[in-house]
Amino acid sequence: MMSTDAALTQPPRTLFDKIWQRHVVQETAGGASLLYVDRQLVYEVTSPQAFEGLRLAGRTPWRRETVLATADHNVPTTTRSEGIADPLSRLQVEQLEINCKEFGITEFGLRDRRQGIIHVIGPEQGATLPGMTIVAGDSHTSTHGAFAALAFGVGTSEVEHVLATQCLSLRKMKPMLVQVDGALRPGVGAKDLILAIIAKLGTAGATGYAIEFAGTAIRSLSIEARMTVCNMAIEAGARVGLIGVDDKTIDYLQGRPFAPAGKHWAPAVAYWRTLASDPEAHFERVVTLDASAVNPMVSWGTSPEMVVGIDAVVPDPALEPDPVKRAGMRSALHYMGLAPGTPIRSIRPDKVFIGSCTNARIEDLRAAAAVVQGRRVASTIKLALVVPGSGLVKAQAEQEGLARIFTQAGFEWREPGCSMCLGMNEDRLGPGERCASTSNRNFEGRQGPGGRTHLVSPEMAAAAAIAGHFVDVSEARH
Amino acid sequence: MDRFTTLDGLVLPIARSNVDTDAIIPKQFMKSIRRTGFGPNLFDEWRYLDRGEPGQDNSARPLNPDFALNLPRYRGAQIVLARENFGCGSSREHAPWALRDYGIKALIAPSFADIFHGNCFKNAMLPIVLDAATVDELFQAVDAAPGYRLHIDLPAQSVTMPSGEAIRFEIDAFRKHCLLNGLDDIALTLGQADAIRAYERVRRVQEPWLFE
Numbered sequence A: 001m002m003s004t005d006a007a008l009t010q011p012p013r014t015l016f017d018k019i020w021q022r023h024v025v026q027e028t029a030g031g032a033s034l035l036y037v038d039r040q041l042v043y044e045v046t047s048p049q050a051f052e053g054l055r056l057a058g059r060t061p062w063r064r065e066t067v068l069a070t071a072d073h074n075v076p077t078t079t080r081s082e083g084i085a086d087p088l089s090r091l092q093v094e095q096l097e098i099n100c101k102e103f104g105i106t107e108f109g110l111r112d113r114r115q116g117i118i119h120v121i122g123p124e125q126g127a128t129l130p131g132m133t134i135v136a137g138d139s140h141t142s143t144h145g146a147f148a149a150l151a152f153g154v155g156t157s158e159v160e161h162v163l164a165t166q167c168l169s170l171r172k173m174k175p176m177l178v179q180v181d182g183a184l185r186p187g188v189g190a191k192d193l194i195l196a197i198i199a200k201l202g203t204a205g206a207t208g209y210a211i212e213f214a215g216t217a218i219r220s221l222s223i224e225a226r227m228t229v230c231n232m233a234i235e236a237g238a239r240v241g242l243i244g245v246d247d248k249t250i251d252y253l254q255g256r257p258f259a260p261a262g263k264h265w266a267p268a269v270a271y272w273r274t275l276a277s278d279p280e281a282h283f284e285r286v287v288t289l290d291a292s293a294v295n296p297m298v299s300w301g302t303s304p305e306m307v308v309g310i311d312a313v314v315p316d317p318a319l320e321p322d323p324v325k326r327a328g329m330r331s332a333l334h335y336m337g338l339a340p341g342t343p344i345r346s347i348r349p350d351k352v353f354i355g356s357c358t359n360a361r362i363e364d365l366r367a368a369a370a371v372v373q374g375r376r377v378a379s380t381i382k383l384a385l386v387v388p389g390s391g392l393v394k395a396q397a398e399q400e401g402l403a404r405i406f407t408q409a410g411f412e413w414r415e416p417g418c419s420m421c422l423g424m425n426e427d428r429l430g431p432g433e434r435c436a437s438t439s440n441r442n443f444e445g446r447q448g449p450g451g452r453t454h455l456v457s458p459e460m461a462a463a464a465a466i467a468g469h470f471v472d473v474s475e476a477r478h
Numbered sequence B: 001m002d003r004f005t006t007l008d009g010l011v012l013p014i015a016r017s018n019v020d021t022d023a024i025i026p027k028q029f030m031k032s033i034r035r036t037g038f039g040p041n042l043f044d045e046w047r048y049l050d051r052g053e054p055g056q057d058n059s060a061r062p063l064n065p066d067f068a069l070n071l072p073r074y075r076g077a078q079i080v081l082a083r084e085n086f087g088c089g090s091s092r093e094h095a096p097w098a099l100r101d102y103g104i105k106a107l108i109a110p111s112f113a114d115i116f117h118g119n120c121f122k123n124a125m126l127p128i129v130l131d132a133a134t135v136d137e138l139f140q141a142v143d144a145a146p147g148y149r150l151h152i153d154l155p156a157q158s159v160t161m162p163s164g165e166a167i168r169f170e171i172d173a174f175r176k177h178c179l180l181n182g183l184d185d186i187a188l189t190l191g192q193a194d195a196i197r198a199y200e201r202v203r204r205v206q207e208p209w210l211f212e
Helices: A004-009 A015-023 A048-057 A087-103 A118-124 A139-147 A156-165 A190-201 A225-234 A247-253 A264-274 A321-334 A362-372 A391-399 A402-407 A459-467 B027-031 B094-102 B114-121 B132-144 B173-181 B185-190 B193-206
Strands: A024-029 A030-036 A039-042 A066-071 A106-108 A131-135 A150-153 A167-171 A174-181 A210-214 A240-242 A286-290 A298-300 A305-308 A350-352 A384-386 A434-437 A452-455 B004-013 B080-084 B106-109 B126-127 B151-155 B159-160 B166-168
Touching: A004 A087, A015 A024, A015 A030, A015 A150, A015 A210, A024 A350, A024 B193, A039 A156, A048 A087, A048 A156, A066 A305, A087 A106, A087 A156, A087 B027, A106 A264, A118 A131, A118 A139, A118 A225, A118 A391, A139 A150, A139 A225, A139 A240, A139 A247, A139 A305, A150 A240, A150 A321, A156 A167, A156 B185, A174 A190, A190 A286, A190 A298, A190 A305, A190 A459, A210 A225, A225 A240, A225 A247, A225 A459, A247 A264, A286 B166, A321 B173, A350 A459, A362 A391, A362 A402, A362 A459, A384 A402, A391 A402, A434 B106, B004 B106, B004 B132, B027 B094, B080 B132, B094 B166, B106 B132, B114 B126, B114 B173
Parallel strands: A039 A066, A039 A131, A066 A106, A131 A150, A174 A210, A174 A286, A210 A240, A350 A384, A350 A434, A434 A452, B004 B080, B080 B106, B106 B126
Antiparallel strands: A024 A030, A030 A167, A298 A305, A298 A452, B004 B151, B151 B159, B159 B166
16 A cells, blocks of 8 residues: 555546556556456356357466356346246356356356346445456446446457456556536436436547546435446446545445455455545546536437437437538437427337346335335336346345335336346337336347337336326426 | 458448447347357348348348448448447447458448447457548548448558558557457467566555455
8 A cells, every 4th residue: 555655746646547557567568558357247148259268278267266257138037947948048148157167257147146237246245346447248347436446348358368367458548527516406316417427428428538427416326326327437438437435335345245354344445445536636538517407317319428308309400510410310310200399208108127237226226116106007008127136136125115016016027137228138129119218228229129218217217107208207206 | 360461442331420339230149159150140230121030041131222231332341431439339249240250351430439449459350540521531432433442551550542542540559569460469468477476466465355
């Protein structure tokens, strides 16, 4: 740990710089760094080719104990007792089991109650710790930045690289500060905030940057809400989202199975408390946002930047001066089956999905259940799904009576997994079907070929399920 | 890994910004546990009129006649010309695998999403960033002249148009070196095993809870 004297002679550093510098094994040619990776999370879809690569080259994992695996993308959310019906999905999930056994990696199998979405179970298990570098073959790995961990998605070749070497050759990102002050209004949450930030930055606005989220509005968010914010940093192009350590971070981690305990706890906490940007630290770019001006958000197009407040109307491409953007808007509206000027409130979803690594934690389910309690899903809604983020979240929600609130209202209560966020399993939209979804991407075909996604918060999804169209959640409250 | 030095190739224009990796290779094809075989499903939802599923006979599927990839003039293309933020979204390396499997060896755009950009290099594909105005001109030139080809020279870091005019591009020196020599990244890093172990000894003292 740095002595006080050394700290005095160091120029002020950002949180990103602190974690980055501590993980540089050596500088490599061409301005890249060989960066040490403390934790890798592995799942069934982007890992089989990596394990096969190890096998073909006769390599073994450098530190297998730093790897945690589970199946999430491709698993059924209906009953698990009969296994997986789709032979291709089954093969992929079985292959993960085979690979983990062969290489001695800890895996939470489908019948393990700790199984769930990797970005939910990492923090839940305390496998995500402040100051760590964390990678996974999934772009939403930025989620773990909520714990002041430098966490980012990689491709399969890099999954293999980290398995084999514990390192990655990487060019340093540029630090960006997104400063959010003020208080979010009641009914406006972390999901609305990050959608508003993406609308401001644009979907590629933070490409090449590591975003640190700071300010009083971020401080006032719970740890789970911070995960929602960091989760979607990638939707603004940033591989990394970060939030500095405070008491909430430490309280969350204490006592979790993979977190340090005993003699290690106090020194760990002492180190973690240094994981915040120094005052006067320099950011390449600073963006500010007033939290009190954020409305409940609903996306209208096929990119997460295409999002407006609940009181707005679908924008008119004719008013967009940039021809490439204008063409993008036209194509999005055509795909979404929406006309310019349509009030967002008049849009009627066919399906509702509450889940994903963005919004499937216990607080998300509590917030949605509070809106749903004592009401019924509208008759025009064909399917309303709640998919908890992990087996432990599911068990807790059942214990708290949330599951019953959902099922009595007409929601289906499912087993944990990624589910309809990307529709790799059978939970999909049909062509033309419209969905109020708490997931993170509204790309064409993302939730099923021809499916139309509207990204919203859990409260907004729940309220849309009840009303049959989008409403301002404050109106849906008791 | 294959080497990349020079390429003389037909150009395929994909005239949209923010092309995401879900569009490049839809999720249903990611159930494969192999790195190959994705080419017939590249841009599946734009390319075919029916719904694609793994295991179909793709040659029997109805093609979308409006999608550039299906036009005879672009058959055999090796270079994709794209708009801003190509390859955004999911980190799936299946996207570069699908492009590669189809026969694409280089891409030109005003910007690429970070993860996709890195994934290309791991698969001996060269993503080239040119300014938006130049890319705009290239789109017009490709549109105007069937059979439009570009010559890419990685050692010289240049893209040469049929007129003979050459445009210089920038590239990370280390990535260039790896592409030119077809180097195996993992073997390179394992060459630094002593440095990695020395680093671990220091970290073990600083943060013992990560090592016990």
